[in-house]
Every structure is written in structure tokens, then in C-alpha cells.
Amino acid sequence: MGMLPHKNRHKSMLLILAVGLLLLLAEAEAADLDSQRAALLTLRSSVGGRTLFWNATNQSPCNWAGVQCDHNRVVELHLPGVALSGQIPTGIFSNLTHLRTLSLRFNALTGSLPSDLASCVNLRNLYIQRNLLSGQIPDFLFTLPDMVRLNMGFNNFSGPISTSFNNFTRLKTLFLENNHLSGSIPQFKAFTLDQFNVSNNVLNGSVPVNLQTFSQDSFLGNSLCGRPLSLCPGTATDASSPFSADDGNIKNKNKNKLSGGAIAGIVIGSVVGLLLLVFLLIFLCRNKSSKNTSAVDVATIKHPESELPHDKSISDLENNGNGYSTTSAAAAAAAAVAVSKVEANGNGNTAAAVGAKKLVFFGNAARAFDLEDLLRASAEVLGKGTFGTAYKAVLESGPVVAVKRLKDVTITEKEFREKIEAVGAIDHQSLVPLRAYYFSRDEKLLVYDYMSMGSLSALLHGNKGAGRTPLNWEMRSGIALGAAKGIEYLHSQGPNVSHGNIKSSNILLTKSYDARVSDFGLAQLVGPSSTPNRVAGYRAPEVTDARKVSQKADVYSFGVLLLELLTGKAPTHALLNEEGVDLPRWVQSVVREEWTSEVFDLELLRYQNVEEEMVQLLQLAVDCAAQYPDKRPSMSEVVRSIEELRRSSLKENQDQIQHDHNDIEL
Known part of the structure; x- marks a missing residue:
């Protein structure tokens, strides 16, 4: 029994030491x-x-x-x-x-x-x-x-x-x-x-x-x-090539020895190659002449048809062309009848007009309809833009296309055909392809693939009510990258090739929210009365004639587009107009005086762990919208920067997931 007090004292001392250690820690x-x-x-x-x-x-x-x-x-x-x-x-x-x-x-x-x-x-x-x-x-x-x-x-x-x-x-x-x-x-x-x-x-x-x-x-x-x-000086061949000189001694022994069979083979091969080249040139010449034929054959084409988002009124579309919407049946019919009458040269004889002029298709585009089919199609106004009015045309045979009815075309038919054929030859996955065109004295029509999700402008500034799908960071950065790649491809066609009218209503979206750039090359077709004014907010300060837009001016417009994508504010936002500033200057003033997050769209702030990437893209947008052209990056640099920040975002997220997983295991 005498040992119990000693044990108790021992436990008490251990408890005191433990508490003391915890207090010290x-x-x-x-x-x-x-x-x-x-x-x-x-x-x-x-x-x-x-x-x-x-x-x-x-x-x-x-x-x-x-x-x-x-x-x-x-x-x-x-x-x-x-x-x-x-x-x-x-x-x-x-x-x-x-x-x-x-x-x-x-x-x-x-x-x-x-x-x-x-x-x-x-x-x-x-x-x-x-x-x-x-x-x-x-x-x-x-x-x-x-x-x-x-x-x-x-x-x-x-x-x-x-x-x-x-x-x-x-x-x-x-x-x-x-x-x-x-x-x-x-x-x-x-x-x-x-x-x-x-x-x-x-x-x-x-x-x-x-x-x-x-x-x-x-x-x-x-x-x-x-x-x-390029290969380093003194390097004859690529060292990693299967044809490199790994066995140099053997090759040196045999390099001067050509058998009679080898010589005969070289001669025969040269003759065959020359004949193939002649046949190829003949084929290309015939193919080029057939490309510009005005004959239209009916063929089968599969083209998805989707419902249109009813998030904007016709009056909104007529005022700003921000997105896709439908007209009443009467208005659509009136539009189709108006086109038909113009094509009939005012005498009601549509068939005669069709016989005189036909749709011209580009390349290997399926010829699933002709002009008469197009005129009979049910039409819905998509919006009025800089260069004319766009319609959704649902043909009786099934395909759905977008038709742009150009206004104020002042150039000759020869010039029009040369310029529009150059546009039709441009093909890239981030561009809306031009499938066909029609030209007459009174009417000029362009036929495009129909983009079912409408424009980026409609998605950003359209319906904000219940049922709206918010644009998260992945969607917005992906749209930015797709649009940048489309513009970069245009710029790669030559130093004088530019878009000339970059804005959010010209960035159309597929069902998977992939961006497609539209209206490229049209600034060269219309007169000065149709060119966008500076109030629109996208035009670079050095541009005085919208028909002569440099690639650096395109970069400025794309910078404004990025700011619109990040802030959720259009360049024509009422608040900005009241303050008398454009979107780039407004962003810079807010960033200069307040916390940077104040400029971002509230829908973006819902998503965590992307703040750094958002700031990085914001800085890129500001760089693109620099006042002086030589301070702006090229579109190739813009594409690389967006790709880098998207990769960085993915890597950091993966690292964080792995880190959290390791913590759970520990």
C-alpha cells in the first residue's frame, strides 16, 4: 500500500511535464x-x-x-x-x-x-x-x-x-x-x-x-x-536521323561506286517523275477551273440544327447586333420575299434571275442547294452587323446555314470576286468557313456554316436570369485561346493581311464553346459608310480608315475583347460612356487605385484557385491594348502566353490535387 502514493506522485509529475511541454510548444x-x-x-x-x-x-x-x-x-x-x-x-x-x-x-x-x-x-x-x-x-x-x-x-x-x-x-x-x-x-x-x-x-x-x-x-x-x-554549321545531316553517318567508313568506301542497275534506275525514276509532274499540273489546272464554275449540283450534306437562344429582342439585335435571335414568321417571310424580289430585278421572275446568276461554292464544299433553294428557305434575323444583316436560313432539304446580306459594297464585280475568293480559300479550325457567295448588281450574299451557340457577345451580355450557364474560367480562357489562334492564322497569310473588325459579336461559338472568328476579310469589300466608328470601343487609336487596319491594330481590338471577356463589360457599357473613358482606360484606372479583383466579372470570382491566371490574362490584355502599336505583342506571342497560362493553371491544379492526396495519406 505504501507504494501507491509514490506511483501517484510519479503520474502527477509526468502529467505536469506533459502540460508544461504543451505550453512550451x-x-x-x-x-x-x-x-x-x-x-x-x-x-x-x-x-x-x-x-x-x-x-x-x-x-x-x-x-x-x-x-x-x-x-x-x-x-x-x-x-x-x-x-x-x-x-x-x-x-x-x-x-x-x-x-x-x-x-x-x-x-x-x-x-x-x-x-x-x-x-x-x-x-x-x-x-x-x-x-x-x-x-x-x-x-x-x-x-x-x-x-x-x-x-x-x-x-x-x-x-x-x-x-x-x-x-x-x-x-x-x-x-x-x-x-x-x-x-x-x-x-x-x-x-x-x-x-x-x-x-x-x-x-x-x-x-x-x-x-x-x-x-x-x-x-x-x-x-x-x-x-x-536549323542544323549547326559543319553538320551534314541530323545526327538522330536513320540516315546519319554512323558507319562512315562503309559509306565512304561505297559512295563512289554506282552499278549499272543503279544508273538505269535513276534514269527511269527521273522519267517517271517528270511524267507524274506533267499529269499533276494538268489535274490542278482542271481542278482550278472547276472550282470557279457556277453550276450547282444537289448533294447530301449533314448539318446540325439547334434551337436558338431566345435571350434578346429584335430591337436589341437591330441596335447592336450582340447575338442570335429569331424574328416573327411575318418578318422572316418579308426578308425572304425582299431578297427574292431583288434577285428577280423587280419583275417577280425569280427563276429567270437564278438562271442568270448562281451560287459559287468554294473548294470541295457540298453543293446541297442552289440559289432558288436559298430564297425559298425560312429566314430568321440573327442581327445587324457592321457589314450587313445576317440570317439563319433553314432550307427545305434540311441544311441550316447563315447568310450575310452585304450592304454598301462599292467595288466592281471583278474586284469583289478576287477578294472574296481569297477569303474563301482561308481554312482554319478557329475560323468560320465561307462556303459560297452570290454577286449581282443589286445583291451580294455570303453563305457560312451556322454556329448554333451564337456569339460571345450574346453569351456575355444576354440573359442574366435563372437558367443561364455561367462562363467559368476554363470556358473563357479556352474561348480567348481559340479566337487568338484564328486571328494568328489570318496574320500568318501575309504581313498586310488583317481581320479589321474584331469584336465579341464576331466571335461565334460551337456547341462545345469552341471559338470561331467570323467576318474576316469583309472590311475590304464595303465603303467607308459601313466601317465601325470609334465609339464602338474596339478600334485602335491610330486607325483612321477601317478598311486599312494593320495587324497591330487587330491586336489592340483583341486586347479590348480580352478585357470584355474578363470584366463582363462591353466597350459600349453605359457607365463607361458616362465617364467618357474606354474599357482599357477604365481597367487601368481601377487597377491603379483599387484591388485588381474589382475589375473582374462577378461570375469569374466564384471560381477559386485561378486568381493568378486571371491577373496574368488581364496583364496580357492591357499589353495588347497599349496606345502605341510597337508596344503591343504579336498574335503569335499572344497565343503562346495564353497557352502558357492555361498549362500553368492545369499543372498547379494537378499539383494541388496531388498535395492534398499526399496529406490525406499522411
Whole structure:
């Protein structure tokens, strides 16, 4: 019995020690949180920022915007596009040692990275692109063993690309483009990259073999050679080709020995090749002449027919052409009758008119109807646009097409045919294809594929009530990419080829919300009275004649389109007109004075984890809508930027899912 008090005392001492240890841990954790809080406040006072309205009286920084914690430890710091400026002082990150993700992209930070960033040994993702950081890539960066995503693009870093990058064994993304890096690209043997870009530096030498799977875009703007670029000087053939000189001695022995059979084979092959070339030229000439024939044969064509969204009135369409809508049966019939009468030259003899003029189809388009079928079709007004009125035509034989009735065409028939045939020859998956046209003195008709989901304008500014499908980030960024690819393809047809009338009502959508650019090439067909005025908000400030729009002016219009996509506000928004500013200037004023999120469409703010990508696309839009043409990017650069941010969004989401999965397993 005498032992019981001793045991009780022993248990009591253990309990006291345990409580004391817990209190010490709690105090240490509180002190650790205080030091992290102090570090973040020091960062705010050093580099500022519009969004760093952190409550200094709030003891926990885990509730601050852009800060994410795990067990009261700051593990992620996201501050993209918040107007940080100046140099980050040393001593901040030594108190944020649990950081796994640091995002400071799209700011104006200068100088070099602080050396105490080496204290963040758990850092996996570092996004510092589009700042003004300079100096060599610091060696301490290579002491961070868990690095997975590293984006240092669009800064002023100089010096060589160190072989110490091989210290990273988990690296998957490495972006170093648009810096001043020099020397050669080292061999990366310790890791396998999913994403890589060193374009627009001052690098030289050959592309390492294990990086030759990336596209040319990853290396352009340097003095590099080798796949995927041009062969290096002195290289006779591609070393990876099955025809390379691996057995040089054998080839050298036999290269001057041609048998009689080989010579005969060469002669016969040359003769056969010449005959094939002659037959090919004859075939092409006959095919070209048949392409422009005005004969129309009835054939079978499958074309989807869908219901039209009834989200806008006819008066709205007549005023702004924002989307697809239907007219009454009487109005549709009147439109069809009006077209018929014009085609009959006022005498009611439609058949005679059809006999004189016929639809001209492009390429191998199925000829499922003729002009008379088109005139008999039930018509619905889709909207009045810059170049004329568009109709949905449902033919008796089944196909559904869109017909644009042009107005104010002032050029001759010969000029019209030359220009419209050039438009019809353009074929790309992100463009609405022109299938056929009709030309007479009094009437000019264009026939397109019908896009069942209507225009982006109608989707953005149409019905906001119940039953509306909100446009989420994936849909909007996908639409932006599709439209950009369509415009990029147009620009690739020649330095003087442009769209001339880019706006949201000319971006049509398929059932899967893929973007298709319409109305390209029509600005060259109409007179100045039909050209859009500056009030529309899309026209670049340097454009005085909308028939002469440069590619850089197209980029400006696309920038306004991106802003419209992100803000949900049309360039003709009443509030903007009252304030007397255009959409780009309104966005810049809000971003300059308030938190960047104020400019975004409320529908977009519902979706989490895409804030950085939204800010990145917003910055790209502002760059496109720069006042001076030489400050604007090319459409190829725009496409690459949108593709990068969509890939980045996907990768970050996948990493987050994997991280959450690992946490669950632990």
C-alpha cells in the first residue's frame, strides 16, 4: 500500500511535464507565428502593394489575403499583379521557412533575389516572372532540393545558365525566356522537364539532345542551332536521323561506286517523275477551273440544327447586333420575299434571275442547294452587323446555314470576286468557313456554316436570369485561346493581311464553346459608310480608315475583347460612356487605385484557385491594348502566353490535387 502514493506522485509529475511541454510548444508556435506575421508586415512596408491591406491588429496572418497556412505556418504566399515595387530586403524569408509556394509574378520588383530565400528548404513552386529582377541566377537557389516549378521569365537576369540546375531532381517546369542570359544551354541530366522556354536571350551553341523534343518557340531569339532549329554549321545531316553517318567508313568506301542497275534506275525514276509532274499540273489546272464554275449540283450534306437562344429582342439585335435571335414568321417571310424580289430585278421572275446568276461554292464544299433553294428557305434575323444583316436560313432539304446580306459594297464585280475568293480559300479550325457567295448588281450574299451557340457577345451580355450557364474560367480562357489562334492564322497569310473588325459579336461559338472568328476579310469589300466608328470601343487609336487596319491594330481590338471577356463589360457599357473613358482606360484606372479583383466579372470570382491566371490574362490584355502599336505583342506571342497560362493553371491544379492526396495519406 505504501507504494501507491509514490506511483501517484510519479503520474502527477509526468502529467505536469506533459502540460508544461504543451505550453512550451504553444508558446513556441505563437512566437513562430508572430515572427512570420512580422516578416510579412516588413515585406509590405518594403515593397508596398495595392492588395496588401493586411490588418496589423489581427494576430494571425493566416487570414490575410494571399496567405495560406498549414498548422499555423505560412506555406503559400500568392501576390501576383499587386503593384509590388522596389527590392525585397534580406531577412524576410528566414522567418518564412515553411514556404512551399511563392508567387510574386506580374509586379515591378527590382534588384536580385534575397539570399535568405535559401532558408525556404521546402519551396516547390517559385513564380517571379514579369518583374524587373536582375543579376545572375543566384547559386543559393540550387540548394532548394524540392523545386518543381520555376518561372523566372520576362526579367533582366544575365550571365550563364548554371550546370547547378542539375541539383534539382524533381524539376518539371523551367521558364527563363525574355532575359539576358548568355552562353550555352547545359545538359540537364538529373530531371525530365514537362515545360521549358529560353527564348529571347543571348544564348549560343547547340540545343542539348534531351531538350530537342520541345518546339522551336522554346529557343527562338537566340543564336542557337540544332534540332528543332536549323542544323549547326559543319553538320551534314541530323545526327538522330536513320540516315546519319554512323558507319562512315562503309559509306565512304561505297559512295563512289554506282552499278549499272543503279544508273538505269535513276534514269527511269527521273522519267517517271517528270511524267507524274506533267499529269499533276494538268489535274490542278482542271481542278482550278472547276472550282470557279457556277453550276450547282444537289448533294447530301449533314448539318446540325439547334434551337436558338431566345435571350434578346429584335430591337436589341437591330441596335447592336450582340447575338442570335429569331424574328416573327411575318418578318422572316418579308426578308425572304425582299431578297427574292431583288434577285428577280423587280419583275417577280425569280427563276429567270437564278438562271442568270448562281451560287459559287468554294473548294470541295457540298453543293446541297442552289440559289432558288436559298430564297425559298425560312429566314430568321440573327442581327445587324457592321457589314450587313445576317440570317439563319433553314432550307427545305434540311441544311441550316447563315447568310450575310452585304450592304454598301462599292467595288466592281471583278474586284469583289478576287477578294472574296481569297477569303474563301482561308481554312482554319478557329475560323468560320465561307462556303459560297452570290454577286449581282443589286445583291451580294455570303453563305457560312451556322454556329448554333451564337456569339460571345450574346453569351456575355444576354440573359442574366435563372437558367443561364455561367462562363467559368476554363470556358473563357479556352474561348480567348481559340479566337487568338484564328486571328494568328489570318496574320500568318501575309504581313498586310488583317481581320479589321474584331469584336465579341464576331466571335461565334460551337456547341462545345469552341471559338470561331467570323467576318474576316469583309472590311475590304464595303465603303467607308459601313466601317465601325470609334465609339464602338474596339478600334485602335491610330486607325483612321477601317478598311486599312494593320495587324497591330487587330491586336489592340483583341486586347479590348480580352478585357470584355474578363470584366463582363462591353466597350459600349453605359457607365463607361458616362465617364467618357474606354474599357482599357477604365481597367487601368481601377487597377491603379483599387484591388485588381474589382475589375473582374462577378461570375469569374466564384471560381477559386485561378486568381493568378486571371491577373496574368488581364496583364496580357492591357499589353495588347497599349496606345502605341510597337508596344503591343504579336498574335503569335499572344497565343503562346495564353497557352502558357492555361498549362500553368492545369499543372498547379494537378499539383494541388496531388498535395492534398499526399496529406490525406499522411
